Amino acid sequence: GESVGLHLPTLSVQEGDNSIINCAYSNSASDYFIWYKQESGKGPQFIIDIRSNMDKRQGQRVTVLLNKTVKHLSLQIAATQPGDSAVYFCAERGGYQKVTFGIGTKLQVIP
C-alpha cells in the first residue's frame, strides 16, 4: 500500500529461527504482489512474487502467503541467517503497472 512515511518497525529473530514479516496492502484491485529486500544504500532486491489468483507461493527458504479477504500479505523466511538482515518491503501492482511499496520491516538476525 502507499507508505505514509512512518519509521520502519523492527523484527528481531534468533539465527536459525523462522521469520514472519507481515504487510497490509490497500488496493483490492492489485493483481500482483512482490516482496523486496533492501540493504543499506542499495536498491530493492527481488525475493518472491505472487499473483492475485494464488494464495501461496514457495521459493528457496521463503514463502509468501496472500489473503485477499483481509488484504494481507506475509513473507516467511525459514532458518533465518545473518545475511537475511535487511529491510523488507511488500509491494503491490495496481493500474498502469505502477508498483507501490508498503512501509517496510527491518529484520535483525541475532547470531
Next chain:
Amino acid sequence: GAVVSQHPSWVICKSGTSVKIECRSLDFQATTMFWYRQFPKQSLMLMATSNEGSKATYEQGVEKDKFLINHASLTLSTLTVTSAHPEDSSFYICSAPGQGAIYGYTFGSGTRLTVV
C-alpha cells in the same frame, strides 16, 4: 537478466544547483520507467512514471517543474532535480518492467543525493 544501470550512485551539490540522474536499461528496451524517492528509514515513494516519447505522469504532490523527467529513448530515462534544496536530499531509485518477465521489475542501484 534485465539490468538497469543508474548513475551517479551518489552526488553532493550546492543549494540552488541542478542535478541529473540517469537510468539506462542495458539489455532491454524500457518504454516505461518509474522513479522513486526514499528518505532515511522510510519506504519508497513513487514520484513519477516516465514514458518513452511522451510526457511523464507525476504522483500527487510531486512538483513537475522541480523534478524534470525525460525519456527520450527506449534505453534512457533521466530525472533532473532543479534548484535543489537540502530537503531534496534523499535516495532516488528508478525501476523498469523487465524484459522477458511479464511481471518482473528491475531496479537501479539508487542515487544518494545530498544538497548542502
